[in-house]
Structure formats: structure tokens, C-alpha cells
Ligand SMILES: [Zn+2]
């Protein structure tokens with residue numbers, strides 16, 4: 195799947211639901227509007243509370259209990275799917291789309307935080323849903339090369355917009371696939387959260403990067419990339435722009451990280467067109483591998499795109515390398531690793547598989563899963579074709 199150098203433009207149509215939520219339709223669109231009479235979901239109790247003992251902010255979001263649930267199995271029938279064309283979110287056909295979550299934890303204009311005995315703040319940020327394809331069944335592994343290139347271009351487009359909001363310090367593109375990680379809808383989709391503060395895991399990484407820089411005057415992420423490149427026994431697939439490897443110290447038995455090799459590739463919008471095509475290839479390989487790891491069906495996973503958070507000067511953290519971390523909960527076809535007391539309360543993970551053994555198993559499946567007949571991944575440039583007047587938020 196070589197870099198083709200041929201550019202495809204992808205139109206973006208900026209629409210609004212009647213309840214004010216943004217809807218971005220990518221590709222062909224005939225001008226139909228989403229329903230203008232649907233009432234919004236009331237979120238009166240939504241706010242953040244500060245845990246004084248950990249320094250962490252916790253979102254209090256009781257309205258999430260109203261979320262729809264459809265059984266996320268292959269037997270799931272498309273007509274009940276709210277994400278299929280003609281459903282309540284997209285009442286018309288689409289090629290790919292992004293909309294603001296109907297049940298958000300974070301909002302551009304959140305309700306005021308209640309005054310309580312402890313510290314509170316408004317739940318400011320964004321929660322968006324990314325629809326990869328109008329087809330109800332499938333995954334990142336089964337998208338066509340064009341669809342996959344479009345999804346990456348859409349992640350770049352949305353990340354760019356969300357990073358431009360000065361308050362945003364952290365933007366997380368992610369996907370929960372499968373019932374085992376709490377996905378409530380099976381239609382191929384992911385999500386994006388933007389936060390106005392640094393969550394705990396980001397703070398831990400930033401401290402590690404800063405400490406390494408202070409001591410060695412070099413980039414810790416570059417060192418990790420080199421360590422992974424040198425570790426043939428943890429490598430899942432070769433890729434010119436990314437390492438595709440089981441990390442040295444994985445929390446999860448079949449964890450895989452896809453990490454940008456180039457220093458300076460810190461966020462999705464930093465990627466060159468060649469790197470985007472290589473990212474498509476890497477993600478497809480990993481998900482194909484998970485799809486074939488066990489005979490009785492695809493492995494559930496959490497996929498998180500780690501982009502450089504904004505540091506104290508609002509600049510992207512300099513020594514951060516973009517990565518896509520895949521965190522599948524299985525340790526065997528029928529056994530889930532339960533994140534129990536020690537992992538949850540202490541953050542001390544116990545991995546009962548040898549990372550090199552998992553990597554050998556994944557690499558063998560990955561070799562067999564390589565698709566020689568994949569069409570080349572096109573370059574995709576998003577072009578906004580319409581703007582709503584009167585916007586009071588940055589898209
Ligand atoms: Zn669907």
C-alpha cells in the first residue's frame with residue numbers, strides 16, 4: 195500500500211441539529227438538514243468535582259444513564275441503529291460524519307458548576323462521535339482504503355479544530371470496540387473528547403518526559419521508539435513511519451502501540467501525507483490481527499490516540515510522539531483480564547503473559563493477515579463547503 199501522491203478532496207458540510215449540536219457531514223451531501231424540532235437532552239447536574247487527594251477532576255454526569263443501548267453483536271439489526279443512515283442522528287445518507295454527542299460529559303457551553311463544600315468546575319470541553327462509514331457492520335480493518343484514508347483525514351480535521359480552542363489542553367481520539375469494553379452500539383464509530391485540563395495519565399507522561407529531558411537533554415519518546423525498533427521480538431509489523439509493537443511493559447496481555455518515529459510528529463495534524471498513509475496501513479494491520487487472533491470472533495479493544503497535550507505555555511508538549519495505543523481486555527479467547535483492586539486502586543498492573551510471547555503470537559497472525567491486494571491509500575484533503583451563520587463556538 196504505497197504512498198500514491200494523488201489528492202482527493204473531501205467536502206465537509208457544517209450543519210446543526212435543532213438542539214444546537216454540530217453535525218459535520220463529510221463527502222456528498224444534497225443539502226438536507228437534520229431535524230430542527232427535536233428537544234435537547236437536559237444536563238442540569240453535569241459538573242466536575244475535584245478529588246483533593248489525587249488532584250484529579252471527576253465528571254459527574256447522571257444524564258449518561260439515558261443513553262441508548264442496542265445489543266452490539268453481529269446479530270444486531272440495522273433498523274434499530276441510531277447511527278445508520280436514516281436514523282435519528284443522520285436522517286439522510288452520508289459517507290462519513292461527526293456529530294456532538296447527544297449525551298455529552300463535556301460541553302462547549304456547560305451548565306454552571308454548583309457551589310459545594312469541595313472544589314467544582316463546569317464540565318467544559320467537547321464530546322463528539324465519529325461515524326467511519328454508513329455500513330452498519332465492519333471495523334477499521336474492513337473499511338476500504340478510501341474510507342480509511344477519509345477517517346484519518348476527519349480525525350485530523352476535527353483535531354485541528356479542537357486544538358484551536360485556547361481552553362483545550364487535551365484532545366483524545368478513541369474507539370471502544372465490543373461489548374467487553376462497554377461499547378453500546380456496534381456501528382463502526384469512534385469518539386473524540388476535548389478537555390480543558392490534563393487528566394492523570396497525561397500528567398504522568400509529561401512528568402516522565404520532563405525528567406528525562408532534564409537528565410539527558412534528549413527526547414524520551416525518541417528513546418522508546420529506538421528501543422521498540424531494536425526489539426524484533428516485540429515487533430508486530432514493519433512500517434516506515436511508525437513502530438508497531440507490543441510495548442516493553444504492557445498493562446494488557448495483547449496491548450499494541452503504534453508510535454510515530456519522527457520527532458515532531460506530536461499530534462494528528464503534524465502528520466505528513468506519507469505518514470497518514472503509513473498510519474492507515476498500521477491501524478489496519480493491528481485490527482486485522484485482532485480480528486484473526488481467535489477463531490470465534492474479533493477481539494474487543496480500546497484504541498486511544500495519544501496526542502501531545504498543551505503544556506503550561508499552551509504549546510504542544512515538545513517530546514511527545516503521537517501514538518495509537520490498542521488495549522484489548524482479553525487474555526485468551528474466553529477469558530477477560532479483569533481490572534481488579536490492585537490495578538484500579540493502585541494503578542499497579544499485573545500482566546500474566548510474557549510480552550514477547552504475546553508479540554510472537556500477534557506477529558504470526560499479522561503476517562498471515564497482510565493484504566497484498568489492498569488498494570493504495572489516497573491522500574485526502576478536507577474542504578469546508580458551507581458554514582452556518584451565527585456560530586458562537588469554534589468548530
Ligand atoms: Zn448502524
Ligand SMILES: [Zn+2]
Pocket residue numbers: 413414415416417456457458513514515
Ligand atoms: Zn522525540
